[in-house]
Amino acid sequence: MTDAYVALEDGRTVEARARAPGRSRGELVFTTAYTGYEESLTDPSYEEQILTFSYPLIGNYGVREERFESDRVHPRAVVARELTEDVAEWLESEGVPAVDHLDTRDLVTGIREQGAMKCGIAAGPDATPEAAREELAECKEMSDHTDIGAQVSVDEQLTHNADGDGPTVALVDCGAKGSIVDSLVERDAVVEVLPYDAAPEDVEAIDPDVIFISNGPGDPKNFEAAADLVDEYVGDVPMAGICLGQQVIAEALGGETEKMEFGHRGVNQPVQDLRTGKVVMTTQNHGYTVSEPGELEVTQKNVNDDTPEGLESDELGVITRQYHPEANPGPHDTLGFFDDVVEMIEAAPKPNAD
Known part of the structure; x- marks a missing residue:
């Protein structure tokens, strides 16, 4: 099922599955961590970024608040090969768009070869490629986030x-x-x-x-x-x-x-x-x-x-x-x-x- 789109600075628009609806934009980065997704998602250092998990399954031991590093999720959106229901529901409750069922290996390779890039995401029943590209067009460089x-x-x-x-x-x-x-x-x-x-x-x-x-x-x-x-x-x-x-x-x-x-x-x-x-x-x-x-x-x-x-x-x-x-x-x-x-x-x- 395709109901989400990821628009990349390199010109590609990738189809995905929406797990938490919404539109967002930010610098697309990846983490190689295969555990600690709760800590990563609540790390303030991910503010204004879209976090891609290179490990294929995220959420296999649930979501526990005592592992949080702050009081909210900080990435502007989340990308994974597969998200469990627990994590998807958590991100939706936080108002953070999330997508899966796409080739994260290809995304990570692209970031490795071209560097962290601006990204726009549209997810949910009304999502379109054009909406994701609109978000991309509004995305700022990290250095421009002066506040x-x-x-x-x-x-x-x-x-x-x-x-x-x-x-x-x-x-x-x-x-x-x-x-x-x-x-x-x-x-x-x-x-x-x-x-x-x-x-x-x-x-x-x-x-x-x-x-x-x-x-x-x-x-x-x-x-x-x-x-x-x-x-x-x-x-x-x-x-x-x-x-x-x-x-x-x-x-x-x-x-x-x-x-x-x-x-x-x-x-x-x-x-x-x-x-x-x-x-x-x-x-x-x-x-x-x-x-x-x-x-x-x-x-x-x-x-x-x-x-x-x-x-x-x-x-x-x-x-x-x-x-x-x-x-x-x-x-x-x-x-x-x-x-x-x-x-x-x-x-x-x-x-x-x-």
């Missing part, structure tokens, strides 16, 4: 584990996954979650032991306020960052970032520590990367393409990771990053201390 931080960040400051005995963390929410907060709370940190556009006075009111820039969607150049915080406090307050956070911190410290051809999205990306030679498997979800590290040292690299996966500076008190050490989904090889952050805090002098 994307407002779509994924908290509106006001939130406190987690207020009675914790550990360090106070100012977590700048550029689209933070819930597991990042959980990982910090597990180390008894007091986590003060700030909006993506927090000002220096917001940080001063917290007097944090570390400023932590979270993951998030889109172009790091569109997170100027977070970069300003890095510029304001680096060298005085320890800094940490994950994914987008690494990119924002690098740019603030004289580095450069660039858009990747099709990004890293999956749970099997090999990363090598340049100091020890050890290789670990990591969870990743990003379309931009650091091309020049600026004042920071590259301490870890991706084994597949040599892109920077870890940046550090002992002098400035900075530690960042491009991958997601909190995992969910994915291997837990890198959870020790949060212990490294705590150790960096303990080794640093308290701001304004004599």
Whole structure:
């Protein structure tokens, strides 16, 4: 049954089956993860994207809210070879169009060869190829989503584990996954979650032991306020960052970032520590990367393409990771990053201390 259409930037319009009706548009990307679909679909880093699953069957262990990384589904639409009823019903309840019964191998190959591309989707009884192409025509480049931080960040400051005995963390929410907060709370940190556009006075009111820039969607150049915080406090307050956070911190410290051809999205990306030679498997979800590290040292690299996966500076008190050490989904090889952050805090002098 054909009642859905996927219009691609390369000129093709692919027929599919509608599983959740609607029209949508976004950057078409793929993930190689074969489990963790609930976590992926609720990851804010997929905002303004259409997510294609390369694994053929999505939904074979149901849908459980306790696995969610945020309070909603973030991809603008979902594409799979086959979606179970549980996932299809969930996406429909969220108002997110979903299609299946198409050749996802061909889509993934196209993205690999041509890069992530703009896409339009029309699904449901009234769907037409023309409707999908209309959506495609209205699709913007990811870098043009200048307000994307407002779509994924908290509106006001939130406190987690207020009675914790550990360090106070100012977590700048550029689209933070819930597991990042959980990982910090597990180390008894007091986590003060700030909006993506927090000002220096917001940080001063917290007097944090570390400023932590979270993951998030889109172009790091569109997170100027977070970069300003890095510029304001680096060298005085320890800094940490994950994914987008690494990119924002690098740019603030004289580095450069660039858009990747099709990004890293999956749970099997090999990363090598340049100091020890050890290789670990990591969870990743990003379309931009650091091309020049600026004042920071590259301490870890991706084994597949040599892109920077870890940046550090002992002098400035900075530690960042491009991958997601909190995992969910994915291997837990890198959870020790949060212990490294705590150790960096303990080794640093308290701001304004004599």
